Amino acid sequence: MRTKKSIFFKIITERIPEFLLGISGSLTSLIILLIIVFLFREGFGLFSNPSVEKGYVLCVHASNPVEKLNPDQIKQLFDSEITDWKTVDGDDLPVMLFRFDEIFSLYSDEELGENYSLLPQKLGEVIAENPNIIAFLPEQYVPRTAEWVKILPSEQIRVADFFTGKDWLPTATPSSLYGVLPLIAGTLLVSIFAILIALPLGLGAAVYLSELANERTRKILKPMTELLAGIPSVVYGFFGLAVLAPLIQKTLNLPTGETAFTGSVILAVMALPTIITIAEDAMRNTPRAMREASLALGGTQWQTIYKVVIPYASSGITAAAVLGTGRAIGETMAVLMVTGNAAVIPHSLFEPVRTIPAAIAAELGEAPAGGAHYQSLFLLGCILFVITMLVSVSAEIISKQKYKEAV
Amino acid sequence: MIETQNINFYYGDFQALKNISMKMDANTVTAFIGPSGCGKSTFLRLFNRMNDLIENTRLTGTCLLNKENIYHKSIQVDELRKKVGMVFQKPNPFPKSVFENVAYGLRVNNMGNKSYIAQRVEESLKAAALWDEVKDKLKKSAFELSGGQQQRLCIARALAVSPSVLLMDEPASALDPISTSKIEELIHLLKQKYTIVIVTHNMQQAARVSDKTGFFMLGELIEFNDTKKIFLNPEKEQTQNYITGRFG
Ligand SMILES: Nc1ncnc2c1ncn2[C@@H]1O[C@H](COP(=O)(O)OP(=O)(O)OP(=O)(O)O)[C@@H](O)[C@H]1O
Ligand SMILES: [Mg+2]
Numbered sequence: 276m277r278t279k280k281s282i283f284f285k286i287i288t289e290r291i292p293e294f295l296l297g298i299s300g301s302l303t304s305l306i307i308l309l310i311i312v313f314l315f316r317e318g319f320g321l322f323s324n325p326s327v328e329k330g331y332v333l334c335v336h337a338s339n340p341v342e343k344l345n346p347d348q349i350k351q352l353f354d355s356e357i358t359d360w361k362t363v364d365g366d367d368l369p370v371m372l373f374r375f376d377e378i379f380s381l382y383s384d385e386e387l388g389e390n391y392s393l394l395p396q397k398l399g400e401v402i403a404e405n406p407n408i409i410a411f412l413p414e415q416y417v418p419r420t421a422e423w424v425k426i427l428p429s430e431q432i433r434v435a436d437f438f439t440g441k442d443w444l445p446t447a448t449p450s451s452l453y454g455v456l457p458l459i460a461g462t463l464l465v466s467i468f469a470i471l472i473a474l475p476l477g478l479g480a481a482v483y484l485s486e487l488a489n490e491r492t493r494k495i496l497k498p499m500t501e502l503l504a505g506i507p508s509v510v511y512g513f514f515g516l517a518v519l520a521p522l523i524q525k526t527l528n529l530p531t532g533e534t535a536f537t538g539s540v541i542l543a544v545m546a547l548p549t550i551i552t553i554a555e556d557a558m559r560n561t562p563r564a565m566r567e568a569s570l571a572l573g574g575t576q577w578q579t580i581y582k583v584v585i586p587y588a589s590s591g592i593t594a595a596a597v598l599g600t601g602r603a604i605g606e607t608m609a610v611l612m613v614t615g616n617a618a619v620i621p622h623s624l625f626e627p628v629r630t631i632p633a634a635i636a637a638e639l640g641e642a643p644a645g646g647a648h649y650q651s652l653f654l655l656g657c658i659l660f661v662i663t664m665l666v667s668v669s670a671e672i673i674s675k676q677k678y679k680e681a682v
Numbered sequence: 683m684i685e686t687q688n689i690n691f692y693y694g695d696f697q698a699l700k701n702i703s704m705k706m707d708a709n710t711v712t713a714f715i716g717p718s719g720c721g722k723s724t725f726l727r728l729f730n731r732m733n734d735l736i737e738n739t740r741l742t743g744t745c746l747l748n749k750e751n752i753y754h755k756s757i758q759v760d761e762l763r764k765k766v767g768m769v770f771q772k773p774n775p776f777p778k779s780v781f782e783n784v785a786y787g788l789r790v791n792n793m794g795n796k797s798y799i800a801q802r803v804e805e806s807l808k809a810a811a812l813w814d815e816v817k818d819k820l821k822k823s824a825f826e827l828s829g830g831q832q833q834r835l836c837i838a839r840a841l842a843v844s845p846s847v848l849l850m851d852e853p854a855s856a857l858d859p860i861s862t863s864k865i866e867e868l869i870h871l872l873k874q875k876y877t878i879v880i881v882t883h884n885m886q887q888a889a890r891v892s893d894k895t896g897f898f899m900l901g902e903l904i905e906f907n908d909t910k911k912i913f914l915n916p917e918k919e920q921t922q923n924y925i926t927g928r929f930g
Contacts, residue, residue, distance in 0.1 A: 490737060564774035568836070571730060572787035573764035573843060582790065587777060 311660070318654030321437070324647035325429040327450050330414050333427040336406040341365040344427060346436065349450035352409060360407060368407040375412050391416070399424055411449040432647065437654070443618035443629070445638065445648040453651045455658065457620045461628030462662070464535050464621055465610060466603040469542035473599055476543070477550030478592065484551065485558040486580050497555070504548035512612030515541040520613055529625055533615030536624040541609050546599040553598060557591020558584050593674035597667045604663055607632040631655045683708045683877065684729055684847065689743035691724055693736070698724045700901045702743075706894070708846075711869060711878045713888040713909065716898035717924070722881045725898070726849050729879065730766040731759050747847070764791055767840030771852040773832035775824035775839075780816050783824045783835055787843040802842055810838035811868050830861025837868065848872065850880040854887065866891050885925060889913050897921045 326346045327333060333349070335341060341363055344352070351357040352370055360368045378387075378398060387394050399421030402408055418424050432453060440454015480500070484493055515537055524532030561584045569579040585592065615627025616637065629637075635652050642648035684706040691699035698721045706712045714722040727733045728745055731752065745752050752762055764787070775783050784803040788794060794802065803820075807813040812834040816827065824835055833853060840848060850869075854862040869878060869891045882888050888895055889909060896906040897920075905912065905921045916922045 562774070564770060564772060565776065567732065567735070567768075567770065568774045568776065568839075569786070569790070570735070570760075571732065571763055571768040571770075572790065572839065573760045574787075574790040575760050578790045582786070583776060 314653055314656050314660065317650055318657040321453070321647055321650040321654050322432050322434055324432050324650070326432050326436075327429050328448055329647065331449055332412060332414055332417055332429065333449060334402055334408075334410045334412060334417065335425050335427060336402055336408055337423045337425045338406050339365055339425060342427070343430070345430070346432075346450040346452055347440075347442070350442070350444065350447055350452055353411070353449060366407075371405050371408045373401065373405075373408050373410040375410075375416070395419075396421070437651075441620055443634070445642070445651055451647065453647075455655065457618045458629055458631050458634050458655065459658065460620050461535065461614070461618070462604060462630040462632075462659075464624065464628060465538040465542060465614060465630055466600065468535070468539035468624060469546060469603040470596075470600050472539060472543035473546040473550055473603070474596055477547050477595070477599065478554055480547070480551045481554035481558060481592075481595070482580060482585075485555045486576070486584065497552075500548045500551045503544075504552065508545065508606060508608040509612075511541050511545050512609035515609060515613035523625075527625060531615055531627060533613055533627055534625045535614060535621055535628045538610045538614035538628070538630070539624070541613055542603045542606055545606060545609060546602045549602055550595045550599040553595035554588070554592045557588035557595070560591070561587040589674055593670050597670045600666050600670075601663055604666065605632055605659065607636045611636055631659050635659075683748055684879070685746040685749075686728075687744045687746075689725070689728065689741070689745065691721075691728065691733070691742075692740040694738050698901050699728075702903045704896060704903060704906050706877060706879055708877045709873060709875070710893040711873050711880060711891055713892035713895045714879070714881045714898060715883070715885065715888050715895060715924075716904075718883075720898040721901045722898050723851050726851055726879060726881055727768075729847065729849055730763050730768050732768065734759065760791075764843050765845050766847040766849060767843065767845035769833070769836050769840055769848065769850040769853045772856050773829055773836050775827075775832050775835055778824065779821050780824050780827070780835060781820040784839050784842050787839060791843060793843065803838075806838040806842040807835075809841050809872070810834045811864060811871075812838055828861070830857045830864060833857060833861070833865065834868065837865075841872075845876065847877045847879070850878065852881050852883060855883060862887070885913075897924065899924070 327349070333344065339360065341360065344363060348357065348363050352363070353372060355370075355372070357363060358370055360366050360370055378394065378401065381401065382397055387397060394416045395418040398410065398412060398416060399418030402410055402418070403421065403423035417426065419426070437453050437455055439456065440452060441456050442452040442454045443457050444452040484496055484500075488496065516533075519540060520532030520534075520537050522532070523529065523534065523537050565583050565587060566579055569583045570576075574582065610630050611633035614630065614633065616629045616633060617627035618629040618634065619626075621628045635655055638648065639652055642652060685704075687703050689699055689702040690697060702725065714726065716722055724733065728741070729747070729752070733739055733741070741753065747762070747766065751757070776786060778786070781803055784806050785799050788799050788802055793799075804813065807816060812831060815831060816835070819826070824832060827835060833856070837848075837853070854865045857865065866887065869880065872878060880888075880892065892909045894907065895909045895912040897904045897912065897916075897918075899920060905916060905918045907917070912921060913925060916925065
């Protein structure tokens with residue numbers, strides 16, 4: 276009877292919690308894995324989209340020697356940056372742009388027939404009359420049978436264009452440009468500079484709080500830094516927009532205060548509490564025996580800090596740096612609000628930029644679900660994921676090496 | 683030589699040491715015994731000013747090392763601690779290699795170049811009777827040593843900076859009997875060069891290693907005399923009770 280009871284008791288207190296813990300562990304891993312798979316599958320779907328807007332085609336006159344146009348050329352043609360066919364290896368003729376809507380100013384509704392049944396024919400005529408035309412037409416009205424019409428083959432969005440493209444114009448027509456470089460550059464610029472500000476400040480503050488401040492100062496400052504972590508990022512963004520941006524604009528005499536630098540400063544302030552709290556905890560966890568050993572050998576307080584406390588706390592300090600960096604790279608709202616949101620490759624810190632998280636947040640609302648734009652945003656998510664992973668892996672490696680040196 | 687005069691020490695409002703005056707001669711081993719919480723460690727930690735680290739404490743009286751007041755304004759604490767080494771109750775090597783542990787004190791005090799440090803490390807490990815056991819493991823982490831080896835490493839570490847006084851707070855209480863007897867032998871050897879003050883809960887150990895013994899109770903120094911006299915023929919009844927209680 277007694278043994279039975281104790282076995283039953285053991286099942287309740289040990290087996291079941293063990294089982295539950297096992298389940299929750301594997302469930303979490305599974306969910307993370309599924310999210311990653313979903314992210315990458317959606318993201319890489321982008322490359323099966325045509326580079327010209329879905330449902331539309333580009334037509335030229337059959338005599339035009341141009342066989343193929345890449346997205347960049349299409350964009351420049353329709354922006355009138357290219358005005359001569361010669362530029363894209365065609366004849367020496369000025370480019371004539373023709374957008375579908377223009378047909379309605381050339382012909383009345385009656386002329387186009389019932390349900391626009393004559394529309395393709397009329398479009399065919401327009402193209403036939405103009406050897407220098409390029410027409411952007413909905414697929415359903417394309418005059419496929421007309422003699423003088425050449426439909427340009429539609430390419431798929433290319434991986435290389437995505438990763439090396441310098442223009443992020445996902446809503447441009449007829450051909451969107453998904454060049455991710457400006458966003459990556461914006462993200463890296465803002466985050467790296469934020470970390471360059473936050474890390475020395477944060478570690479300095481952590482050293483001060485854990486080693487130098489007396490108990491009373493610590494009791495006031497520690498909760499205050501922790502409180503700082505709880506402020507929602509919109510509030511930081513609002514502060515940045517209302518106070519910091521005008522200040523930076525005035526003092527540096529810039530055209531706008533909404534710059535990468537403003538974003539970095541706000542991000543640094545936001546990452547500080549994380550860095551300070553974790554690094555300080557790690558340093559305070561250095562056993563008293565270690566400090567006393569160092570001091571008892573005639574080490575000064577500073578020698579003890581950088582020869583014993585910091586090496587001992589190095590893994591915690593690395594964690595602080597990684598989490599701080601993670602926050603800086605992934606932060607959305609505040610950055611969106613203060614960086615001016617211009618998707619161009621920045622040449623200095625004092626220009627507007629757009630970061631990856633800000634692009635996702637700002638554009639997801641206007642991107643139709645399942646479309647190329649939508650998928651491109653998922654791909655941005657993947658890039659963000661890879662960047663964060665690289666940061667934590669390299670931090671891990673660095674701290675391991677540091678530790679080896681210390682030993 | 684250490685001499686204290688009318689030492690009172692307070693943790694906040696609590697008086698941990700009451701009017702203690704005593705003299706510890708050079709090249710002798712002085713043992714502190716007494717029930718737990720009577721202030722032995724507090725008293726010992728006065729001699730290298732380790733109590734300075736604890737906030738909200740207060741000290742009155744004088745504490746002299748070789749006739750010099752170690753609490754005088756002109757005293758540099760890190761210089762003092764170089765002269766007064768300390769070995770703690772639990773072995774507390776740094777998470778560094780065996781070599782770097784011993785070299786630490788030399789490095790922080792800028793004592794000598796690379797070859798001098800290497801020589802000094804070897805000398806110190808030999809003095810701590812550890813050299814033969816670790817000479818092939820100098821680059822290994824100190825944590826790979828046994829507890830007794832770690833404690834002797836801590837002694838070597840303290841010896842490396844050439845102190846004149848060695849304070850030991852229950853240096854063998856965390857060790858097995860064989861390691862303990864090695865430490866005791868070592869104390870015998872070191873006595874020739876250093877002034878040693880040791881706190882211990884082990885009566886036999888006090889009797890074996892020390893020349894003089896001080897018995898503390900509730901922050902007071904009850905009796906201080908030659909070890910033989912304390913253990914064979916104490917003057918105070920409290921001492922007698924404590925010793926016999928422990929022996930019996
Ligand atoms: N940091 C401190 N803050 C406040 N009180 C303390 C502190 N350290 C020690 N005390 C008190 O001072 C008294 C003496 O402590 P101490 O550590 O010197 O005793 P001890 O004789 O070494 O004891 P043990 O044999 O257990 O090591 C004790 O009552 C203890 O509670
Ligand atoms: Mg003690």
